[in-house]
Amino acid sequence: MHTNSLYQEVILDHNRKPRNYGKLDHASHHATGHNPLCGDRLDITLQLEDDQINSIAFQGESCAICKASASMMTAAVKGKSRANAETLIHEFRELATGKLDTNQPHHLGRLTVFSGIRDLPTRVKCAILPWHTLHAALNSLDSASTEADDSAPAMPNHS
Amino acid sequence: MTPVNASLKSDVSSSPDWEKIRADFPILQLKIEGKPLAYLDNAASSQMPQQVIDRLVRYQTTQHANINRAVHYLSEVATLEYHNARCKLQQFINAREDREVIFTSGTTDSINLVMHGYGRKFIKAGDEIILTTLEHHSNIVPWQMLANEKGATIRVVPINDKGELDIDEYEKLFNERTKFVGLIHVSNALGTINPIKGMIDFAHRHGVPVLIDGAQAAPHITIDVQALDCDFYTFSAHKLCGPTGIGILYGKAALLEAMQPFKGGGDMITSVTFEKTIYNTIPHKFEAGTPPIAAAIGFGAAVDYLTAIGIEQIAAYELGLLEYATACLNDIPGVRIIGTAAEKTAVISFAIDGIHPHDIGTILNQDGVAVRTGHHCAQPVMQRFNVPATSRASFAFYNKKTEVDALVAGIKTVQKIFL
Known part of the structure:
Protein backbone atom coordinates (compact mmCIF):
# COMPACT_ATOMS: atom_id res chain seq x y z
CA MET A 1 0.00 0.00 0.00
CA HIS A 2 1.04 3.58 -0.38
CA THR A 3 2.08 5.13 2.91
CA ASN A 4 0.44 8.42 2.03
CA SER A 5 -2.90 6.63 2.12
CA LEU A 6 -2.14 5.94 5.80
CA TYR A 7 -0.91 9.41 6.64
CA GLN A 8 -4.16 10.95 5.44
CA GLU A 9 -5.24 14.43 6.39
CA VAL A 10 -7.68 13.21 9.04
CA ILE A 11 -4.86 11.33 10.83
CA LEU A 12 -2.43 14.23 10.47
CA ASP A 13 -5.09 16.59 11.79
CA HIS A 14 -5.79 14.49 14.90
CA ASN A 15 -2.03 14.23 15.45
CA ARG A 16 -1.64 18.00 15.22
CA LYS A 17 -4.71 18.83 17.29
CA PRO A 18 -5.55 15.79 19.42
CA ARG A 19 -9.09 15.81 20.84
CA ASN A 20 -9.72 15.02 24.52
CA TYR A 21 -6.04 15.41 25.31
CA GLY A 22 -5.13 15.57 28.99
CA LYS A 23 -6.12 13.91 32.22
CA LEU A 24 -9.48 13.81 34.03
CA ASP A 25 -9.26 14.96 37.65
CA HIS A 26 -12.01 12.68 38.93
CA ALA A 27 -11.72 9.58 36.80
CA SER A 28 -13.60 6.46 37.81
CA HIS A 29 -11.36 4.32 35.60
CA HIS A 30 -7.82 4.67 34.30
CA ALA A 31 -5.05 2.64 32.71
CA THR A 32 -1.58 3.11 31.27
CA GLY A 33 -0.61 1.47 28.00
CA HIS A 34 2.96 0.61 26.97
CA ASN A 35 4.48 -0.29 23.65
CA PRO A 36 7.81 -1.78 24.72
CA LEU A 37 9.01 -1.92 21.12
CA CYS A 38 9.30 1.86 20.94
CA GLY A 39 8.93 2.98 24.53
CA ASP A 40 5.68 4.80 23.82
CA ARG A 41 3.20 5.18 26.66
CA LEU A 42 -0.35 6.39 26.91
CA ASP A 43 -2.56 7.23 29.91
CA ILE A 44 -6.30 7.01 29.63
CA THR A 45 -8.70 8.38 32.23
CA LEU A 46 -12.47 8.12 31.97
CA GLN A 47 -15.64 8.77 33.93
CA LEU A 48 -18.13 5.91 33.78
CA GLU A 49 -21.67 6.60 35.05
CA ASP A 50 -24.57 4.17 34.73
CA ASP A 51 -22.31 2.11 32.48
CA GLN A 52 -21.90 5.04 30.09
CA ILE A 53 -18.64 6.84 29.26
CA ASN A 54 -19.46 10.43 30.21
CA SER A 55 -15.99 11.80 29.67
CA ILE A 56 -12.63 10.46 28.58
CA ALA A 57 -9.13 11.85 28.08
CA PHE A 58 -5.74 10.58 27.01
CA GLN A 59 -2.18 11.83 27.19
CA GLY A 60 1.26 10.44 26.49
CA GLU A 61 4.32 10.25 24.28
CA SER A 62 3.62 8.54 21.01
CA CYS A 63 3.85 8.53 17.24
CA ALA A 64 1.29 10.16 14.96
CA ILE A 65 -0.52 6.88 14.30
CA CYS A 66 -0.96 6.16 18.00
CA LYS A 67 -1.93 9.72 18.90
CA ALA A 68 -4.45 10.03 16.06
CA SER A 69 -5.90 6.62 16.93
CA ALA A 70 -6.27 7.69 20.57
CA SER A 71 -7.80 11.03 19.63
CA MET A 72 -10.35 9.52 17.26
CA MET A 73 -11.08 6.73 19.73
CA THR A 74 -11.92 9.11 22.55
CA ALA A 75 -14.21 11.05 20.22
CA ALA A 76 -15.87 7.81 19.11
CA VAL A 77 -16.55 6.30 22.55
CA LYS A 78 -17.58 9.43 24.41
CA GLY A 79 -21.23 9.09 25.37
CA LYS A 80 -21.29 5.41 24.45
CA SER A 81 -22.17 2.57 26.77
CA ARG A 82 -19.46 0.26 28.01
CA ALA A 83 -20.84 -2.52 25.80
CA ASN A 84 -20.82 -0.31 22.71
CA ALA A 85 -17.25 0.77 23.49
CA GLU A 86 -16.17 -2.86 23.79
CA THR A 87 -17.79 -3.56 20.41
CA LEU A 88 -15.76 -0.72 18.88
CA ILE A 89 -12.58 -2.01 20.54
CA HIS A 90 -13.21 -5.44 19.06
CA GLU A 91 -14.00 -4.07 15.60
CA PHE A 92 -10.99 -1.76 15.58
CA ARG A 93 -8.64 -4.62 16.49
CA GLU A 94 -10.15 -6.68 13.68
CA LEU A 95 -9.76 -3.76 11.26
CA ALA A 96 -6.11 -3.11 12.17
CA THR A 97 -5.18 -6.76 11.82
CA GLY A 98 -6.96 -7.12 8.49
CA LYS A 99 -9.66 -9.46 9.79
CA LEU A 100 -12.64 -7.12 9.45
CA ASP A 101 -14.74 -7.32 6.31
CA THR A 102 -15.53 -3.64 5.84
CA ASN A 103 -18.26 -4.52 3.37
CA GLN A 104 -20.26 -6.00 6.25
CA PRO A 105 -22.05 -3.70 8.72
CA HIS A 106 -19.79 -2.27 11.43
CA HIS A 107 -19.68 0.71 13.76
CA LEU A 108 -16.26 2.19 13.02
CA GLY A 109 -17.30 5.06 10.73
CA ARG A 110 -14.31 7.32 9.98
CA LEU A 111 -12.03 5.04 11.98
CA THR A 112 -11.72 2.93 8.81
CA VAL A 113 -9.07 5.50 7.81
CA PHE A 114 -6.76 3.15 9.75
CA SER A 115 -7.47 0.18 7.49
CA GLY A 116 -4.13 0.66 5.68
CA ILE A 117 -2.24 -0.16 8.88
CA ARG A 118 -2.85 -3.88 8.29
CA ASP A 119 -0.15 -3.76 5.60
CA LEU A 120 2.42 -2.40 8.08
CA PRO A 121 2.72 -5.14 10.73
CA THR A 122 5.33 -3.20 12.70
CA ARG A 123 2.90 -0.29 13.07
CA VAL A 124 -0.28 -2.21 13.91
CA LYS A 125 0.61 -2.02 17.59
CA CYS A 126 0.89 1.77 17.40
CA ALA A 127 -2.72 2.01 16.22
CA ILE A 128 -4.07 -0.59 18.64
CA LEU A 129 -2.33 0.62 21.82
CA PRO A 130 -5.04 3.19 22.75
CA TRP A 131 -7.75 0.55 22.29
CA HIS A 132 -5.93 -1.97 24.48
CA THR A 133 -5.52 0.70 27.09
CA LEU A 134 -9.21 1.64 26.97
CA HIS A 135 -10.12 -2.02 27.32
CA ALA A 136 -7.83 -2.27 30.35
CA ALA A 137 -9.35 0.85 31.90
CA LEU A 138 -12.92 -0.37 31.39
CA ASN A 139 -12.00 -3.67 33.01
CA SER A 140 -10.20 -2.01 35.94
CA LEU A 141 -6.77 -3.27 34.92
CA ASP A 142 -3.99 -0.81 35.66
CA SER A 143 -1.95 -1.34 32.57
CA ALA A 144 -1.96 -2.70 29.07
CA SER A 145 0.88 -3.75 26.81
CA THR A 146 0.99 -4.31 23.10
CA GLU A 147 3.03 -7.43 23.84
CA ALA A 148 0.36 -9.12 25.95
CA ASP A 149 -2.09 -10.04 23.25
CA ASP A 150 -2.47 -12.20 20.21
CA SER A 151 -3.49 -9.43 17.84
CA ALA A 152 -0.20 -9.23 15.96
CA PRO A 153 -0.89 -10.22 12.39
CA ALA A 154 1.15 -12.54 10.26
CA MET A 155 3.77 -10.84 8.11
CA PRO A 156 2.44 -9.86 4.70
CA ASN A 157 3.70 -11.69 1.71
CA HIS A 158 6.03 -9.27 -0.09
CA SER A 159 6.69 -10.68 -3.51
CA MET B 1 62.16 -8.32 2.42
CA THR B 2 62.08 -4.83 0.87
CA PRO B 3 60.08 -5.73 -2.28
CA VAL B 4 57.42 -7.53 -0.21
CA ASN B 5 56.96 -4.55 2.07
CA ALA B 6 56.77 -2.22 -0.90
CA SER B 7 54.05 -4.25 -2.59
CA LEU B 8 52.08 -4.43 0.66
CA LYS B 9 52.28 -0.67 0.99
CA SER B 10 51.02 -0.09 -2.51
CA ASP B 11 48.09 -2.44 -1.77
CA VAL B 12 47.14 -0.40 1.27
CA SER B 13 47.27 2.94 -0.52
CA SER B 14 45.29 1.86 -3.59
CA SER B 15 41.57 2.30 -3.03
CA PRO B 16 39.33 -0.76 -3.46
CA ASP B 17 36.74 -0.72 -6.24
CA TRP B 18 33.71 -0.02 -4.08
CA GLU B 19 31.17 -0.40 -6.90
CA LYS B 20 32.54 -3.87 -7.59
CA ILE B 21 32.41 -4.72 -3.89
CA ARG B 22 28.80 -3.52 -3.70
CA ALA B 23 27.93 -5.92 -6.52
CA ASP B 24 28.93 -8.81 -4.21
CA PHE B 25 25.72 -8.22 -2.22
CA PRO B 26 22.71 -9.62 -4.10
CA ILE B 27 20.17 -8.24 -1.62
CA LEU B 28 21.19 -4.67 -2.46
CA GLN B 29 19.57 -5.12 -5.89
CA LEU B 30 16.11 -5.30 -4.29
CA LYS B 31 13.48 -2.70 -4.94
CA ILE B 32 11.24 -1.63 -2.04
CA GLU B 33 7.92 -0.01 -2.94
CA GLY B 34 9.34 0.31 -6.45
CA LYS B 35 12.40 2.27 -5.29
CA PRO B 36 15.99 1.03 -5.05
CA LEU B 37 16.72 -0.25 -1.56
CA ALA B 38 18.95 2.10 0.45
CA TYR B 39 19.92 -0.17 3.32
CA LEU B 40 21.06 2.11 6.14
CA ASP B 41 20.45 -0.22 9.08
CA ASN B 42 23.84 -1.88 9.19
CA ALA B 43 24.34 -1.34 12.91
CA ALA B 44 21.36 -3.65 13.46
CA SER B 45 22.54 -6.25 10.98
CA SER B 46 24.75 -6.14 7.90
CA GLN B 47 24.08 -7.89 4.60
CA MET B 48 25.84 -10.97 3.28
CA PRO B 49 28.07 -11.09 0.19
CA GLN B 50 27.76 -13.87 -2.38
CA GLN B 51 31.13 -15.27 -1.24
CA VAL B 52 29.73 -16.04 2.22
CA ILE B 309 39.15 -5.67 1.55
CA GLY B 310 40.91 -4.45 4.69
CA ILE B 311 39.22 -3.16 7.85
CA GLU B 312 41.21 0.07 7.65
CA GLN B 313 40.13 0.67 4.04
CA ILE B 314 36.55 -0.01 5.11
CA ALA B 315 36.81 2.43 8.02
CA ALA B 316 38.26 5.17 5.82
CA TYR B 317 35.52 4.77 3.20
CA GLU B 318 32.77 4.73 5.83
CA LEU B 319 34.21 7.83 7.46
CA GLY B 320 33.78 9.62 4.12
CA LEU B 321 30.10 8.60 4.08
CA LEU B 322 29.70 9.73 7.68
CA GLU B 323 31.16 13.16 6.99
CA TYR B 324 29.00 13.59 3.89
CA ALA B 325 25.82 12.47 5.67
CA THR B 326 26.57 14.58 8.75
CA ALA B 327 26.99 17.70 6.59
CA CYS B 328 23.77 16.93 4.65
CA LEU B 329 21.69 16.38 7.80
CA ASN B 330 23.12 19.43 9.53
CA ASP B 331 21.88 21.45 6.55
CA ILE B 332 18.23 20.45 7.06
CA PRO B 333 16.37 22.82 9.41
CA GLY B 334 14.58 20.95 12.20
CA VAL B 335 16.90 17.96 12.12
CA ARG B 336 19.07 17.41 15.18
CA ILE B 337 21.93 14.87 15.26
CA ILE B 338 22.16 13.11 18.62
CA GLY B 339 25.69 11.94 19.38
CA THR B 340 28.43 14.20 18.10
CA ALA B 341 31.51 12.57 19.60
CA ALA B 342 34.89 13.47 18.13
CA GLU B 343 35.55 9.78 17.46
CA LYS B 344 32.63 8.04 15.75
CA THR B 345 31.86 5.15 13.46
CA ALA B 346 29.45 5.74 10.56
CA VAL B 347 26.30 5.96 12.70
CA ILE B 348 23.97 8.96 12.78
CA SER B 349 21.14 9.08 15.30
CA PHE B 350 18.82 11.96 14.68
CA ALA B 351 15.58 13.57 15.76
CA ILE B 352 13.22 15.72 13.71
CA ASP B 353 11.35 18.40 15.65
CA GLY B 354 7.80 17.34 16.42
CA ILE B 355 7.87 14.09 14.48
CA HIS B 356 8.03 10.66 16.10
CA PRO B 357 10.79 8.33 14.84
CA HIS B 358 8.30 5.60 13.95
CA ASP B 359 6.48 7.92 11.58
CA ILE B 360 9.85 8.92 10.11
CA GLY B 361 10.82 5.28 9.59
CA THR B 362 7.53 4.34 7.93
CA ILE B 363 7.66 7.25 5.50
CA LEU B 364 11.37 6.74 4.70
CA ASN B 365 10.54 3.12 3.89
CA GLN B 366 8.19 4.43 1.24
CA ASP B 367 11.29 5.82 -0.49
CA GLY B 368 13.14 2.51 -0.10
CA VAL B 369 15.27 3.91 2.73
CA ALA B 370 15.76 1.44 5.60
CA VAL B 371 16.70 3.06 8.92
CA ARG B 372 16.27 1.89 12.48
CA THR B 373 13.80 3.74 14.64
CA GLY B 374 13.33 3.16 18.34
CA HIS B 375 15.40 3.11 21.50
CA HIS B 376 18.09 0.87 19.97
CA CYS B 377 18.11 -1.33 23.10
CA ALA B 378 19.90 1.55 24.79
CA GLN B 379 17.20 3.24 26.87
CA PRO B 380 19.70 4.86 29.30
CA VAL B 381 21.20 6.72 26.31
CA MET B 382 17.73 7.87 25.23
CA GLN B 383 16.98 9.04 28.79
CA ARG B 384 20.25 10.98 28.86
CA PHE B 385 19.18 12.93 25.77
CA ASN B 386 15.52 13.21 26.90
CA VAL B 387 14.10 11.42 23.87
CA PRO B 388 11.98 8.25 23.89
CA ALA B 389 13.57 7.10 20.66
CA THR B 390 15.62 8.27 17.69
CA SER B 391 15.97 7.46 14.02
CA ARG B 392 19.33 5.96 13.15
CA ALA B 393 21.11 5.69 9.83
CA SER B 394 24.14 3.41 10.01
CA PHE B 395 26.43 2.95 7.03
CA ALA B 396 28.51 0.08 5.70
CA PHE B 397 31.25 -0.02 3.08
CA TYR B 398 28.73 -1.09 0.41
CA ASN B 399 26.65 2.06 0.86
CA LYS B 400 27.14 5.02 -1.45
CA LYS B 401 26.54 8.75 -1.44
CA THR B 402 23.37 8.48 -3.55
CA GLU B 403 21.86 6.50 -0.68
CA VAL B 404 22.64 9.37 1.66
CA ASP B 405 20.88 11.61 -0.87
CA ALA B 406 17.85 9.28 -0.77
CA LEU B 407 17.82 9.61 3.02
CA VAL B 408 17.95 13.40 2.79
CA ALA B 409 15.13 13.48 0.21
CA GLY B 410 13.09 11.14 2.42
CA ILE B 411 13.57 13.35 5.47
CA LYS B 412 12.32 16.33 3.46
CA THR B 413 9.25 14.32 2.44
CA VAL B 414 8.60 13.48 6.10
CA GLN B 415 8.81 17.15 7.03
CA LYS B 416 6.45 18.10 4.19
CA ILE B 417 3.82 15.54 5.27
CA PHE B 418 3.92 16.75 8.87
CA LEU B 419 4.13 20.45 8.01
Missing part, protein backbone atom coordinates in the same frame (compact mmCIF):
# COMPACT_ATOMS: atom_id res chain seq x y z
CA ILE B 53 26.43 -17.32 0.82
CA ASP B 54 28.42 -19.64 -1.47
CA ARG B 55 30.47 -20.88 1.47
CA LEU B 56 27.30 -21.79 3.37
CA VAL B 57 25.95 -23.60 0.33
CA ARG B 58 29.23 -25.49 -0.16
CA TYR B 59 29.21 -26.58 3.46
CA GLN B 60 25.61 -27.77 3.35
CA THR B 61 26.00 -29.49 -0.01
CA THR B 62 29.38 -31.20 0.47
CA GLN B 63 30.69 -30.98 4.03
CA HIS B 64 27.94 -31.29 6.62
CA ALA B 65 28.00 -33.74 9.52
CA ASN B 66 28.16 -33.41 13.28
CA ILE B 67 31.58 -32.49 14.63
CA ASN B 68 33.95 -33.90 17.27
CA ARG B 69 32.25 -37.30 17.14
CA ALA B 70 32.28 -39.85 14.37
CA VAL B 71 35.32 -41.11 12.46
CA HIS B 72 33.70 -40.97 9.03
CA TYR B 73 34.82 -38.62 6.24
CA LEU B 74 32.13 -35.94 6.55
CA SER B 75 32.49 -35.68 10.29
CA GLU B 76 36.24 -35.18 9.91
CA VAL B 77 35.78 -32.51 7.22
CA ALA B 78 33.14 -30.66 9.23
CA THR B 79 35.27 -30.84 12.38
CA LEU B 80 38.28 -29.49 10.51
CA GLU B 81 36.33 -26.66 8.85
CA TYR B 82 34.76 -25.68 12.17
CA HIS B 83 38.23 -25.60 13.71
CA ASN B 84 39.55 -23.58 10.76
CA ALA B 85 36.78 -21.04 11.34
CA ARG B 86 37.91 -20.69 14.95
CA CYS B 87 41.48 -20.11 13.78
CA LYS B 88 40.33 -17.43 11.30
CA LEU B 89 38.60 -15.61 14.16
CA GLN B 90 41.69 -16.04 16.33
CA GLN B 91 43.76 -14.32 13.64
CA PHE B 92 41.09 -11.68 13.04
CA ILE B 93 41.40 -10.46 16.65
CA ASN B 94 45.05 -11.50 17.10
CA ALA B 95 44.34 -13.81 20.04
CA ARG B 96 47.35 -15.66 21.38
CA GLU B 97 45.73 -19.11 21.10
CA ASP B 98 42.75 -20.56 19.22
CA ARG B 99 41.38 -22.08 22.45
CA GLU B 100 40.78 -18.53 23.68
CA VAL B 101 38.05 -18.13 21.04
CA ILE B 102 34.69 -19.56 22.07
CA PHE B 103 31.82 -19.79 19.64
CA THR B 104 28.60 -18.46 21.16
CA SER B 105 25.24 -17.61 19.64
CA GLY B 106 26.24 -13.94 19.59
CA THR B 107 27.26 -11.00 21.75
CA THR B 108 24.32 -11.35 24.14
CA ASP B 109 25.08 -15.02 24.68
CA SER B 110 28.77 -14.21 25.24
CA ILE B 111 28.01 -11.64 27.93
CA ASN B 112 25.64 -14.05 29.63
CA LEU B 113 28.38 -16.68 29.51
CA VAL B 114 30.78 -14.34 31.32
CA MET B 115 28.12 -13.36 33.81
CA HIS B 116 27.37 -17.00 34.68
CA GLY B 117 30.87 -18.39 34.25
CA TYR B 118 32.88 -15.61 35.83
CA GLY B 119 30.38 -13.38 37.65
CA ARG B 120 28.49 -16.04 39.57
CA LYS B 121 31.75 -17.62 40.69
CA PHE B 122 33.77 -14.55 41.59
CA ILE B 123 31.41 -11.62 42.30
CA LYS B 124 30.19 -11.45 45.88
CA ALA B 125 27.87 -9.38 48.09
CA GLY B 126 29.04 -5.78 48.37
CA ASP B 127 31.15 -5.96 45.20
CA GLU B 128 30.78 -3.30 42.53
CA ILE B 129 30.47 -3.66 38.77
CA ILE B 130 31.21 -0.66 36.55
CA LEU B 131 29.14 -0.17 33.38
CA THR B 132 28.62 2.90 31.21
CA THR B 133 25.59 4.93 30.13
CA LEU B 134 26.35 3.88 26.55
CA GLU B 135 25.85 0.15 27.15
CA HIS B 136 23.42 -1.85 25.07
CA HIS B 137 20.79 -3.61 27.20
CA SER B 138 22.71 -6.84 26.62
CA ASN B 139 25.57 -5.49 28.72
CA ILE B 140 23.25 -4.14 31.43
CA VAL B 141 20.57 -6.72 32.11
CA PRO B 142 22.84 -9.76 32.77
CA TRP B 143 24.83 -7.72 35.31
CA GLN B 144 21.66 -6.49 36.98
CA MET B 145 20.53 -10.12 37.30
CA LEU B 146 23.88 -10.96 38.88
CA ALA B 147 23.83 -7.91 41.16
CA ASN B 148 20.34 -8.83 42.38
CA GLU B 149 21.35 -12.42 43.00
CA LYS B 150 24.59 -11.59 44.82
CA GLY B 151 23.81 -8.30 46.48
CA ALA B 152 26.37 -6.50 44.34
CA THR B 153 26.08 -2.92 43.09
CA ILE B 154 26.23 -1.47 39.59
CA ARG B 155 28.05 1.86 39.12
CA VAL B 156 27.52 3.79 35.91
CA VAL B 157 29.96 6.00 33.98
CA PRO B 158 28.14 9.15 32.75
CA ILE B 159 28.41 10.72 29.29
CA ASN B 160 28.63 14.35 28.17
CA ASP B 161 26.31 16.18 25.75
CA LYS B 162 28.26 14.87 22.76
CA GLY B 163 27.75 11.28 23.86
CA GLU B 164 31.34 10.74 25.07
CA LEU B 165 32.22 8.94 28.28
CA ASP B 166 33.40 11.04 31.21
CA ILE B 167 36.74 9.37 31.87
CA ASP B 168 37.43 11.36 35.06
CA GLU B 169 34.17 10.03 36.52
CA TYR B 170 35.08 6.53 35.35
CA GLU B 171 38.35 6.66 37.26
CA LYS B 172 36.64 8.05 40.37
CA LEU B 173 34.28 5.06 40.47
CA PHE B 174 37.10 2.65 41.33
CA ASN B 175 37.60 1.50 44.90
CA GLU B 176 38.53 -1.72 46.69
CA ARG B 177 35.01 -3.12 46.07
CA THR B 178 35.27 -2.77 42.26
CA LYS B 179 35.42 -6.28 40.80
CA PHE B 180 34.39 -6.03 37.16
CA VAL B 181 34.08 -3.59 34.27
CA GLY B 182 31.70 -4.04 31.31
CA LEU B 183 32.42 -1.59 28.52
CA ILE B 184 30.99 -1.05 25.06
CA HIS B 185 33.70 -0.37 22.46
CA VAL B 186 31.43 1.56 20.08
CA SER B 187 27.98 2.85 21.04
CA ASN B 188 25.28 1.24 18.90
CA ALA B 189 22.91 4.15 19.46
CA LEU B 190 25.33 7.03 18.82
CA GLY B 191 28.44 5.61 17.14
CA THR B 192 30.81 6.96 19.82
CA ILE B 193 34.15 5.15 19.82
CA ASN B 194 35.26 4.80 23.42
CA PRO B 195 38.92 5.13 24.49
CA ILE B 196 38.95 1.55 25.74
CA LYS B 197 42.72 1.00 25.83
CA GLY B 198 43.27 3.61 28.55
CA MET B 199 40.18 2.43 30.41
CA ILE B 200 41.38 -1.20 30.36
CA ASP B 201 44.82 -0.14 31.61
CA PHE B 202 43.27 1.88 34.43
CA ALA B 203 41.07 -1.04 35.50
CA HIS B 204 44.06 -3.37 35.46
CA ARG B 205 46.00 -1.04 37.75
CA HIS B 206 43.20 -1.80 40.23
CA GLY B 207 43.34 -5.51 39.44
CA VAL B 208 39.88 -5.44 37.81
CA PRO B 209 39.07 -7.51 34.69
CA VAL B 210 37.33 -5.85 31.73
CA LEU B 211 34.81 -7.21 29.24
CA ILE B 212 34.54 -5.32 25.96
CA ASP B 213 31.27 -5.48 23.99
CA GLY B 214 32.68 -5.14 20.49
CA ALA B 215 29.48 -5.80 18.53
CA GLN B 216 29.62 -2.38 16.85
CA ALA B 217 33.40 -2.10 16.73
CA ALA B 218 34.56 -5.28 15.01
CA PRO B 219 33.04 -4.35 11.61
CA HIS B 220 34.87 -1.00 11.57
CA ILE B 221 38.00 -1.15 13.74
CA THR B 222 40.94 -3.54 13.65
CA ILE B 223 40.76 -5.54 16.86
CA ASP B 224 43.97 -6.70 18.55
CA VAL B 225 43.05 -8.29 21.86
CA GLN B 226 46.68 -8.70 22.88
CA ALA B 227 47.45 -5.02 22.31
CA LEU B 228 44.23 -4.00 24.07
CA ASP B 229 44.99 -6.48 26.87
CA CYS B 230 41.23 -6.80 27.50
CA ASP B 231 40.15 -9.84 29.50
CA PHE B 232 37.06 -10.57 27.39
CA TYR B 233 36.01 -9.32 23.95
CA THR B 234 32.85 -10.29 22.12
CA PHE B 235 31.01 -9.63 18.87
CA SER B 236 28.45 -11.21 16.51
CA ALA B 237 28.88 -12.48 12.96
CA HIS B 238 25.73 -10.92 11.55
CA LYS B 239 27.12 -7.41 11.93
CA LEU B 240 30.21 -8.54 9.98
CA CYS B 241 28.48 -9.78 6.83
CA GLY B 242 28.12 -13.23 8.38
CA PRO B 243 25.14 -15.34 9.48
CA THR B 244 22.90 -14.77 12.50
CA GLY B 245 23.08 -17.12 15.47
CA ILE B 246 26.87 -17.08 15.85
CA GLY B 247 29.42 -14.89 17.57
CA ILE B 248 32.56 -15.24 19.57
CA LEU B 249 33.72 -14.67 23.07
CA TYR B 250 37.43 -14.09 23.40
CA GLY B 251 38.77 -14.64 26.90
CA LYS B 252 42.25 -14.88 28.31
CA ALA B 253 42.99 -18.59 28.70
CA ALA B 254 43.73 -18.39 32.43
CA LEU B 255 40.41 -16.66 33.11
CA LEU B 256 38.42 -19.08 30.94
CA GLU B 257 40.04 -22.00 32.73
CA ALA B 258 39.19 -20.55 36.14
CA MET B 259 35.54 -20.00 35.19
CA GLN B 260 32.67 -22.41 35.71
CA PRO B 261 30.74 -23.73 32.69
CA PHE B 262 27.63 -21.84 31.57
CA LYS B 263 25.66 -24.60 29.86
CA GLY B 264 25.93 -28.31 30.53
CA GLY B 265 25.65 -31.04 27.93
CA GLY B 266 27.51 -32.95 25.26
CA ASP B 267 30.96 -31.90 24.03
CA MET B 268 31.71 -29.86 27.16
CA ILE B 269 32.68 -32.92 29.20
CA THR B 270 35.64 -35.25 29.46
CA SER B 271 33.73 -37.93 31.36
CA VAL B 272 30.31 -38.27 32.95
CA THR B 273 29.02 -40.58 35.66
CA PHE B 274 25.98 -39.94 37.84
CA GLU B 275 28.41 -39.23 40.68
CA LYS B 276 30.69 -36.76 38.91
CA THR B 277 31.34 -35.00 35.63
CA ILE B 278 34.79 -33.89 34.56
CA TYR B 279 34.63 -30.88 32.29
CA ASN B 280 36.42 -30.66 28.99
CA THR B 281 39.22 -28.17 28.38
CA ILE B 282 38.62 -24.75 26.83
CA PRO B 283 37.12 -23.84 24.43
CA HIS B 284 34.97 -27.01 24.55
CA LYS B 285 34.02 -26.43 28.20
CA PHE B 286 31.85 -23.54 26.98
CA GLU B 287 30.42 -25.13 23.83
CA ALA B 288 27.81 -27.59 25.06
CA GLY B 289 25.77 -29.39 22.45
CA THR B 290 26.05 -29.36 18.68
CA PRO B 291 27.09 -25.84 17.71
CA PRO B 292 25.80 -23.92 14.67
CA ILE B 293 28.53 -25.44 12.48
CA ALA B 294 27.43 -23.88 9.21
CA ALA B 295 27.13 -20.46 10.82
CA ALA B 296 30.62 -20.73 12.31
CA ILE B 297 32.09 -21.65 8.93
CA GLY B 298 30.15 -18.77 7.34
CA PHE B 299 31.57 -16.49 10.04
CA GLY B 300 35.06 -17.59 9.02
CA ALA B 301 34.28 -16.82 5.37
CA ALA B 302 32.91 -13.41 6.36
CA VAL B 303 36.08 -12.36 8.19
CA ASP B 304 38.11 -13.64 5.21
CA TYR B 305 35.99 -11.40 2.98
CA LEU B 306 36.40 -8.32 5.20
CA THR B 307 40.11 -8.95 5.72
CA ALA B 308 40.65 -9.16 1.96
